[in-house]
Amino acid sequence: MDAAFRSDIGALLEQVGAGKESLSFMKRRIRRMAAQWASAARRLDDKLRDHRREQKRILVHVGFLTEESGDVFSPKVLKGGPLGEMVQWADILTALHVLGHDLKISVSLKELHGFLGVPPGRGNCPLTGPLPFDLIYTDYHGLQQMKHHMGLSLRKHKCHIRVIDTFGTEPAYNHEEYATLHGYRTNWGYWNLRGQQYMTMFPHTPDNSFMGFVAEELNETERLNIQRNKVNNMAVVYGKDASMWKVSGKEKFLAILHRYMEIHGTVYYEAQRPPEVPAFVKNHGLLPQQELQQLLRKAKLFIGFGFPYEGPAPLEAIANGCIFLQPKFNPSHSSLNHDFFRGKPTSRKVSSQHPYAEQYIGRPHVITIDFNNSEEFESTVREIMRMNVKPFLPYEYTCEGMLERVHAYIQNQDFCRPEAPFPPVNSSWLGDAPGPFVLPPDSSILAWGANASSYAPWPPLSALRLLASPEGQSCVRACRRAGLVCEPALYRFINIREAFSALDLQCDGLESEMNHLFPAFSAEHAECGLQRDPLLFSCAGSSGRYRRLCPCRDYRVGQVALCRDCL
Numbered sequence: 073m074d075a076a077f078r079s080d081i082g083a084l085l086e087q088v089g090a091g092k093e094s095l096s097f098m099k100r101r102i103r104r105m106a107a108q109w110a111s112a113a114r115r116l117d118d119k120l121r122d123h124r125r126e127q128k129r130i131l132v133h134v135g136f137l138t139e140e141s142g143d144v145f146s147p148k149v150l151k152g153g154p155l156g157e158m159v160q161w162a163d164i165l166t167a168l169h170v171l172g173h174d175l176k177i178s179v180s181l182k183e184l185h186g187f188l189g190v191p192p193g194r195g196n197c198p199l200t201g202p203l204p205f206d207l208i209y210t211d212y213h214g215l216q217q218m219k220h221h222m223g224l225s226l227r228k229h230k231c232h233i234r235v236i237d238t239f240g241t242e243p244a245y246n247h248e249e250y251a252t253l254h255g256y257r258t259n260w261g262y263w264n265l266r267g268q269q270y271m272t273m274f275p276h277t278p279d280n281s282f283m284g285f286v287a288e289e290l291n292e293t294e295r296l297n298i299q300r301n302k303v304n305n306m307a308v309v310y311g312k313d314a315s316m317w318k319v320s321g322k323e324k325f326l327a328i329l330h331r332y333m334e335i336h337g338t339v340y341y342e343a344q345r346p347p348e349v350p351a352f353v354k355n356h357g358l359l360p361q362q363e364l365q366q367l368l369r370k371a372k373l374f375i376g377f378g379f380p381y382e383g384p385a386p387l388e389a390i391a392n393g394c395i396f397l398q399p400k401f402n403p404s405h406s407s408l409n410h411d412f413f414r415g416k417p418t419s420r421k422v423s424s425q426h427p428y429a430e431q432y433i434g435r436p437h438v439i440t441i442d443f444n445n446s447e448e449f450e451s452t453v454r455e456i457m458r459m460n461v462k463p464f465l466p467y468e469y470t471c472e473g474m475l476e477r478v479h480a481y482i483q484n485q486d487f488c489r490p491e492a493p494f495p496p497v498n499s500s501w502l503g504d505a506p507g508p509f510v511l512p513p514d515s516s517i518l519a520w521g522a523n524a525s526s527y528a529p530w531p532p533l534s535a536l537r538l539l540a541s542p543e544g545q546s547c548v549r550a551c552r553r554a555g556l557v558c559e560p561a562l563y564r565f566i567n568i569r570e571a572f573s574a575l576d577l578q579c580d581g582l583e584s585e586m587n588h589l590f591p592a593f594s595a596e597h598a599e600c601g602l603q604r605d606p607l608l609f610s611c612a613g614s615s616g617r618y619r620r621l622c623p624c625r626d627y628r629v630g631q632v633a634l635c636r637d638c639l
């Protein structure tokens with residue numbers, strides 16, 4: 073059956089249920105953004121006229137909101153606790169509903185059992201019949217619960233699962249045996265899923281799929297009004313919990329800022345105990361989302377102190393015409409050196425409070441500096457007061473962008489299909505073409521891919537651009553530096569001896585190993601290493617000993633998840 077776009081959200085609101093502050097927050101958000109989703113759906117409907125969209129049966133099981141997982145988030149919704157995850161789940165539900173899929177939503181084990189057809193009261197009970205869903209979106213808590221309650225049948229059905237995973241999971245951590253042997257084992261990883269089954273909040277590592285969320289869009293009149301009514305000396309501080317203001321050196325830079333600007337905050341406080349923020353800060357208390365948007369429309373500057381990491385608020389501020397000023401981290405924060413990231417299944421180095429804002433948006437909307445350098449800080453504040461910046465929202469964070477991306481994933485990502493075998497080792501698919509490493513149209517790998525059409529990858533092979541990273545550089549970075557993005561789905565097509573010679577890397581020896589950096593070339597020994605286990609293909613990861621082979625691809629400006637031929 074085909075899916076038809078929906079513009080009415082009534083049925084979705086009913087499904088979301090009630091009885092928890094988190095669900096009420098999500099419903100308020102869904103209601104507030106409904107008109108924006110509806111007009112995005114109309115535009116995308118026009119754009120996708122010629123595409124068939126199959127309706128999928130989808131279960132969304134939000135594990136972290138279940139009582140059984142402890143649900144620590146719901147009681148803090150009105151008290152300055154994390155809201156980013158709820159923003160994202162609200163938007164995922166809306167996107168799936170608007171795209172016209174057959175959706176079931178569960179926020180308790182009882183509902184999960186009901187939808188999966190597990191008899192009540194029976195714990196570890198394998199599903200006997202077929203899985204009644206094409207896709208299951210859940211999180212790490214939900215995955216654990218499904219393992220407990222579906223037992224071994226989870227293994228059979230796991231290709232249908234998508235894990236919403238804010239900060240991402242790198243392949244080395246996901247591979248149970250490898251993680252255990254090489255020190256990558258954490259509380260979260262080692263599920264042996266395909267890397268792209270994990271879906272992140274920002275495009276962190278291309279090893280995972282970028283799910284994202286949306287921010288409010290403005291019409292032309294609103295844009296003009298915002299620009300007209302900006303208060304040049306008004307700053308809002310990022311951080312809705314008083315603990316986020318307890319940063320060393322904060323007094324110094326707050327004092328500088330206060331010399332030039334009126335400082336506002338939205339820090340939660342209880343009536344009897346006002347928050348510990350300096351007296352000169354105009355604190356509004358935690359605001360409902362739409363009131364925060366109004367405050368951001370007036371403010372010129374949105375300033376982060378270093379925490380929370382990678383949340384939605386800076387995108388909302390930039391969308392409302394603020395400049396986001398944030399600290400650079402030197403050294404970068406990561407699971408190796410910072411408590412917040414410790415135990416997370418990733419080694420990603422976080423270079424500032426919001427690397428997406430820094431790397432994908434940048435000046436004039438985002439300014440990333442060393443807050444310990446008082447002179448630089450002061451001159452930047454002065455510069456910001458002189459700057460004139462228009463509201464900006466990257467396409468991938470608009471409703472249309474999110475619908476387009478989720479549509480493309482649903483219709484094209486298939487992790488249940490048997491994986492393509494490795495291509496014939498002697499294929500001369502790269503031909504003699506030196507330099508640009510684009511596949512010649514007559515290359516034998518394309519013919520091979522076309523013959524093995526049931527294995528034809530998505531993104532398509534035509535998007536592949538091969539390169540070798542310099543020693544010590546990951547494929548995430550190497551592809552980026554070439555204006556491309558690393559594409560793990562295409563790794564298996566470059567995991568052949570030919571790829572080394574096409575890049576003028578002479579192999580004296582060729583080995584095949586389980587190593588998340590392979591395929592790679594060791595210059596010291598002129599050894600070429602092929603990857604033995606496709607689950608370990610990884611864009612992330614680097615070593616001074618290796619030049620890595622990288623399957624890069626092009627991407628659409630403002631929609632990094634999709635290549636030009638991906639729709």
Ligand code: U2F
Binds near residue numbers: 364383384385386
């Ligand atoms: C991030 O979670 P946070 O909830 O701390 O992220 P924020 O960027 O602060 O914003 C979440 C939402 O809170 C809203 C705002 C954002 O959409 O509109 N809000 C509000 O309604 N009222 C206010 O007064 C202030 C903000 C991140 F998203 C999580 O994944 C991380 O776990 C967490 C820690 O790094 O940071």
